[in-house]
Amino acid sequence: MKALLMGSVAFAAMGVASESAQAQSLAFGAGATFPQIVYRQLMDCMYTQAQGSPGRPGPMAKAANCIGFNTSGFGGVMLYAATGSGNGKTVLRTNDKTQIGTPSSSAPAYTSANWNVNSTADYDGVQFVGSDDVVNAADMAAWNTGGANSPQAKFGNMITLPAVVGPVALGFNGKDGTGATLNILPATPAGGSSGLNLSRNALCGIASGHITKWNNPILTALNGGVLGTGNITFVHRTDGSGTTFLFTNALVEQCRYEFGPNNETDSTVVSYAFPWTDRAQSCSSPLVPRGANQVNWPDQFATNQCGTANANPGGGTFANASGSGALVTLVTNTNGAIGYASSDFWLPVRVGGLKTANVQSQWDITASTGQFQPPTPAAAQKAMATAIPQMDATSRPNPLTWSLQGVSPNPVVAGAYPISGFSWIFMYQCYQPHANGNNAYLWFKTWLDFVYGSGAAGIFNENGFAQVPNVWVGEVYTLLNDPANGPQGSGCSGKVGAY
Template sequence: MNLKRFGVPAVVALTAALALSSCASNEGGAAAPEESTSTLSGNLVGAGASSQDTAQQSWIAGFQTANPDVTIDYDPSGSGAGRDTFLEGASAFAGSDRAFKDEEVAAGGFASCAPDSNIVELPLYISPIAVIFNVEGVDTLNLDAATIAGIFSGAITNWNDPAIAATNPDATLPDLAITPVHRSDDSGTTENFTEYLGAVAPDVWSYEADGVWPIEGGEAAQGTSGLVDAVTNGTGTIGYADASRAGDLGTVAVQVGDDFVEFSPEAAAAIVDASPLAEGRSEGDIAIEIDRTSEEAGVYPIVLVSYLIGCEQYEDAANAELVKSYFSYIASPEGQDVAAADAGSAPISDSLREKVDAAIALIK
C-alpha cells in the first residue's frame, strides 16, 4: 500500500501556523457541538516534529471539538527545536522524531516539569520514511541499503550507475547526475534515516546516527516541507521524508532479506512491534529501539517513531490536566484512526496502547 495519495500542503510560517492551529480548528469543519459536557479550559502549547504536523492539526481539531474551551497551539519547528523548547519550559509538550537520549534524560533540567520529575515519552506517531526522488519516467526503484548509502554518501553519483541498474533491470535510467537533498535543521527524520544507513550498510555509511546531517556539502533544505519542495522542484534529486509527504514523487522499495518492500502503514507498524523497548528507562518513558536489520517478512525498516513528550509531574497543574487529556485522545483508537486517515500514519497496536495508557496515567 503506497501512501502517495496522502500528500499535504507545505508547512506555513510560525505565526500563521499558530493562528491556524488555534483558530481554524475552532471555526472550520471541527466546530464544537452546541452542547458540550467538557469542563476543560485553557491554552496548551506544544512544539516540535514537522512530521507530525498534519496529524497534530487533525488531533487538535478533534480535541477542540470535544473541548471547545481549550485551544492548542503546535509549532512544527522540527524535533530538535521542539525538544529545546520543552527543556526551556516554553512549551508544555514536545513532538520529537526520536526519544531523548539516556544522557539527556539523566541531565534533567526540564523546566516545565516539577523538580525530580521523570518525563513521559509516548510513541504515538508511527510512519515510514520514504526515500523520494525526481527522475522523469521513473516512478519506483528497488534499492538495497548499500546503494542507498552510496547515493547519500556521494559514492554513487549518476542515475545509470551499475548498482542502481542491477536491481532495476526494467527501468530506463538516464545518464543524469544525482543530487541528494538532506535536512538543514536538526531533525529526528535525519537521525532515523542515518541510523538505518549505519545499521544496515556499515561498510558504506561510516557516520554515527545524528539529527544533524553528517556530511559537508550537498543540497540542504529546512524542514520536511523544504526538503520535499527541493526534491520536487529539482532534476535528478533524491531525499528522505515522512512518507505522508511523498505525493507524486518517485519512491524506493528497500531490500529486506531477499525481498524489496514498499513503505506502508502496515509495514511500519510491523517493524515497531518486532522491536524491543530501550532498557533502563522510567515507567512512563516508552522509548523503542527499532531493529533496522530485521529480515522478517513484511517489515519496512526505515521507519519514524515520533514521540509525544511530557512530564510525569508538572509545575503547573493546569498543564498537567490538559496534557493528560490531550495525550489520552491521541492514544485512543479514535485519535490514531484520525491520524491514519489524514496523515497516513500507522495506528499503534493494542499491546502498545496498554503501555501508553499506563504511562499517561502517571501524569499529574
C-alpha cells in the same frame, strides 16, 4: 471519566467563548515536523478547529475520517508549532515559550497544519513537545543538571511516550540529472507510488556518495534498464531533525556490511557503510557515524567539529534544506534529486506530490524474495511491532528505557518497511494551574486518550501514519497511571511544575 467530566464543567464555566486565545486554549506544544499534519488533524477533530481571528490562517478542512470538529464536546483548541525535534527538546527543557523556533510553513492549508501562529503570543506556556529523535544520555544529563534549578527539580521526571508510527520515505524528482524523465517501471500492487526500486546496496551507495549517476550499473540491474543519465543529487536536512535521526539510525545499522565500486569510473571496491558522523559528539571522543539529528554531511560542513575535512571520496552530489517542507521543495526543483521526509510529504498522501522509492528490507535480503517495500502505514507498523518493550516498575520511569527499546533500525519481518520509527511525545511529570484556571494536563491527557484509541485509526492512516502497537500502549498507560511516577503523581510534591 468523572474527573474529565468535572474538568469539562469547570472549563465551560471559564468562558470558552471568549475572544482570548488564552481563555480558549487547552494545551500548547512544539517540536517535530514529522507528525505535524496528523497532529493538527487529531487536535482539530478532538477539539475546536484552529481557525478564526485576524492574522491567522483558516478555516481549514478536517480529516476525512473525523466526523466533525470538537468531537470531545469540550471546546477550546490545541496549538502545535512544528519547529523540528531539536528545538522541541530545548523548549521542553526550558519550559520557555520564547524558545520556540520559527514554525514550518510547509504543510498545506487544507490540513490546518499551519495553525502554528506566527508568534508565540497566544501560547499560555508549553505543556508538551514532539520529537522523532529519542532521548539520549546527553539529554538526561541536561535534564538533571542545575541542582534546585534543574528541570528535574522543577518539573519532575521527563515522560516520553511513543505517539505515532511512520515511515521515512525517499521521494525523487522524476527526472535524471539532465532534466530528462526517468525510465521507471510502473508501480507494483504492493501499495507504492512508483516502480523505482532501491536495494540496500543501492541506497547505501547513494547516501554514502559512491553511487553518483542515474545510469549506475547497480541501479540499471535493479530497475529493468537504464533509468537515465547525469548526477544523482541527495538532499538532506540541515536542522536538528528527528527525521534525520530515524534515517541515519537505520542506515548506520543496515549499511555496515555493504560494499561496491567507489564510483562509476573507479572500480576500486570500498565500503558503503554510512560515513557521516554525529555533529553533536564531543571532539574529545572519537567521532563515529551513528543515528543523530544532525550529521557532518560533506556539503554542509567543510570540516567536522574536530576541524578534520569531511571527505567525499566517491564524489557524490549533495544538497541541503532546513525543514521537511523546504527539503521537498528542493527535491522538486532539482533535476536528478532524491531526499527523505515522512510519507505525508509525498504521494499518495500529498495530492500532486512526488513519487517515492521502494526499499529492500532485511527479510527481503535474507529470504531472497526479490521484493522491495513501499513506505506504507501498514509496513511501518510491522517494522515497529518488532520493538517489544521489556519494562518493570523500576525501569519504566526512566526515559532511556523507552529510547533504547523504542527503535527498530533493521526490522527482520516480512512486509516491514525498513526505515520506520516512532514520533514521540515528551511531557512533564508535574504541572501547575494556569492563570485562567485551565488544567492543561487534563486537556492534554484527554487528547492522548483519543490518539491511542480506536476512533483515531483512520486519521492516522489517511495521513500516511499508523498507531502505536498495543503492547506499547499498555506501557504508556501503566506509566500515566503510576501514582508516584506518573503525571501529577506523588513525586511532584514540592515541585513548581511546568506552566
